[in-house]
Amino acid sequence: MNARSTVSLVGDTGRGNEAAILNAALEAFGAKGFHGASMRDVARGAGTSLSNLYNYFPSKSRLLAEVLRHANDELVTRLHVAVDEAGDDAVSRMREAVRAYVRFVVDHQLAMVVSTNEVRYLDGEDRERLVVDRDATQAVFEQIVAQGAASGEFRTPHPADAARTVLSGLAGVAQWYRPDGRLSRGQLAEQQARYALALLESPLAH
Amino acid sequence: MNARSTVSLVGDTGRGNEAAILNAALEAFGAKGFHGASMRDVARGAGTSLSNLYNYFPSKSRLLAEVLRHANDELVTRLHVAVDEAGDDAVSRMREAVRAYVRFVVDHQLAMVVSTNEVRYLDGEDRERLVVDRDATQAVFEQIVAQGAASGEFRTPHPADAARTVLSGLAGVAQWYRPDGRLSRGQLAEQQARYALALLESPLAH
Amino acid sequence: MNARSTVSLVGDTGRGNEAAILNAALEAFGAKGFHGASMRDVARGAGTSLSNLYNYFPSKSRLLAEVLRHANDELVTRLHVAVDEAGDDAVSRMREAVRAYVRFVVDHQLAMVVSTNEVRYLDGEDRERLVVDRDATQAVFEQIVAQGAASGEFRTPHPADAARTVLSGLAGVAQWYRPDGRLSRGQLAEQQARYALALLESPLAH
Amino acid sequence: MNARSTVSLVGDTGRGNEAAILNAALEAFGAKGFHGASMRDVARGAGTSLSNLYNYFPSKSRLLAEVLRHANDELVTRLHVAVDEAGDDAVSRMREAVRAYVRFVVDHQLAMVVSTNEVRYLDGEDRERLVVDRDATQAVFEQIVAQGAASGEFRTPHPADAARTVLSGLAGVAQWYRPDGRLSRGQLAEQQARYALALLESPLAH
DNA sequence: TATGAATGAGCATTCATTCAT
DNA sequence: CATGAATGAATGCTCATTCAT
Secondary structure (H helix, E strand, O other): OOOOOOOOOOOOOOOOOHHHHHHHHHHHHHHHOOOOOOHHHHHHHHOOOOHHHHHOOOOHHHHHHHHHHHHHHHHHHHHHHHHHHOOOOHHHHHHHHHHHHHHHHHHOHHHHHHHHHHHHHOOHHHHHHHHHHHHHHHHHHHHHHHHHHHHOOOOOOOHHHHHHHHHHHHHHHHHHOOOOOOOOHHHHHHHHHHHHHHHOOOOOOO | OOOOOOOOOOOOOOOOOHHHHHHHHHHHHHHHOOOOOOHHHHHHHHOOOHHHHHHHOOOHHHHHHHHHHHHHHHHHHHHHHHHHHOOOOHHHHHHHHHHHHHHHHHHOHHHHHHHHHHHHHOOHHHHHHHHHHHHHHHHHHHHHHHHHHHHOOOOOOOHHHHHHHHHHHHHHHHHHOOOOOOOOHHHHHHHHHHHHHHHOOOOOOO | OOOOOOOOOOOOOOOOOHHHHHHHHHHHHHHHOOOOOOHHHHHHHHOOOOHHHHHOOOOHHHHHHHHHHHHHHHHHHHHHHHHHHOOOOHHHHHHHHHHHHHHHHHHOHHHHHHHHHHHHHOOHHHHHHHHHHHHHHHHHHHHHHHHHHHHOOOOOOOHHHHHHHHHHHHHHHHHHOOOOOOOOHHHHHHHHHHHHHHHOOOOOOO | OOOOOOOOOOOOOOOOOHHHHHHHHHHHHHHHOOOOOOHHHHHHHHOOOOOOHHHHOOOHHHHHHHHHHHHHHHHHHHHHHHHHHOOOOHHHHHHHHHHHHHHHHHHOHHHHHHHHHHHHHOOHHHHHHHHHHHHHHHHHHHHHHHHHHHHOOOOOOOHHHHHHHHHHHHHHHHHHOOOOOOOOHHHHHHHHHHHHHHHOOOOOOO
């Protein structure tokens, strides 16, 4: 009941082996880390030749950047859909945001882990771009917290700090989650939502 | 007022260059990651020759293990002192535990970051030993949460899950903390304590 | 008249630098021994880069194994041709076998020396394979001795022991032979044949 | 009946750890070859520290030289004793020489193997000295063969060549001998003596 | 004698990347 | 797009040797 076969992060891009390479890179970076994984590892995983990698990505670093971009895009998309479909109050919106985040972590744990652990190895320009994209996610949460603080739904002071702490906890899920764990995907999402709302000192939450 | 010059994690061990090597390794692994940093980097940082490193540690992997062991020992020691000196109620104990943890993160952020990011590169045996040691820390938090749940101080269900989430958030601090940030060390500790108690649904906490 | 420029052991294999690498390895291992010669020595001798060696052979040990395999193949081939072309009696067959062996030693002394001295450094699996191949050579001699013993051509008891001793002496030739020595290739072969037949106690031999 | 526990080549020299070091070096060079064995291996085997080795021998190369010198001294001594105690005729003398040689091979196989395989790694001067010492051994055999050729006991022409071939075969014994083999030490010696005399075309030998 | 710490050179091997085809 | 061969730089690690004690 609990099982959920992880699905490839990147679907066919309409460009030959591109998706296979990106997914193999995700796998390799996830298993051995950016510096621990070699381009040969990636090529082997993608079922293509080493040199062919360079027909798609000009460098290992750019390959990592693309992997992380795809991961972040997927997360952001899910987040926006969830928040848009939620009710108007901050509690509902936060609950849906947390749920969506947790579901992403469960569906694409490896992508989440790699995103967390390997950003630091991005080249300057790519790093900055990703930081900006990540800030968008953070902004979603901050805005909800701020809304709740204004409406009295959340009593925590310093909305930005609190939002960051909530996100820290959510990102942390990827580090310990195991698909065969006690909680189902839905239960895990529910639990994390409760933690978030409690942390934000929502008087109605429990 | 906010500044606090980070102090070496490892003090003189009474064995030649050992402390210098451990501290240089921490620095190097922190800056470039385990696989990104070379033994030459470590040697340079320690002011000794590459080959001399191997008179102290038989491999890069064992060097990492020793760095992480020292870091964890320091954290565990601080934690136990803090909890022992706290009052008897769960709220006080949790507050002190969180404060001690945050102070460790601030004092030894690099050690904390490396501990979080590079454990995965430990060899089998070393990995297991560290996991055991880490579980001791987790046990401290779990026990406090369980105590609070029993006494009614915390209303959160599933003490173990909640404790893990609190710890996730605290470990996360090391990833974004900057010494020149808005909050002083004490304020940061206070804030995190509040988040933790709120998350645990302590009715008296705020 | 005596000179005979040693010819490369390995001819073009149709795969880029492979033959050049094998021959350079033979030269290097012969000059400095397996552990005394470095892959850099081999690369230099083959006129290619160090790293390119690994596009052909996955390790120094496997490179040695291939060198020895080529050497043994050549010896075995020559031996079989010689014995097949000899008369039916044991004396003729032994004489031709010894002659062929000696000619191989003279033509590929280095290969012979390396085969003798460096087998021990082969990895388990490669070692076993070569031992099997070598046993084939020994079997050729044993069988001839056995035939001669049965027909009365050789009066030595224990054909297997005698065959081994003959082979020991032949292999020993590679250790002291000098191309500028007193005896020509043919004379040397003749002399060794006489020694072998005498050792086997062939009444007609002299 | 066949067993004969190999005894240390070098007995106490009256100089601290010297004998232990020499024997450990023999063991190490025998197991891994001169370049494959490290001074650390030798130190470990001798139960002393790495640096202490240099109080006894100024270099690895000189250590090898001393090992080989001790081995050759023992062989030469045994050989001279055997020949001196033999009768006056060439056949008896040759038989005793071969017997003594074989017994040395059996008693100190490792020393024999190392002598054969690692001489080539000796430094110029040490190499020359050992070659001279070895020539003494060869001279013993040559002289016996020459005597036998003169007296008609041996009918082989070219005494020097024949002597060399006999010695080649004897040295070869060390490469294949196993203490648990079919033949006892005495039987092996007898067999080799028969081979030698046959090779030398001694009409009375069989 | 004996040791532990130190070192510079060297080792086999792997790396990301390039290029001719 | 795809490949196999090629390369220079780097990697973790070991080496014989030295030296202060």
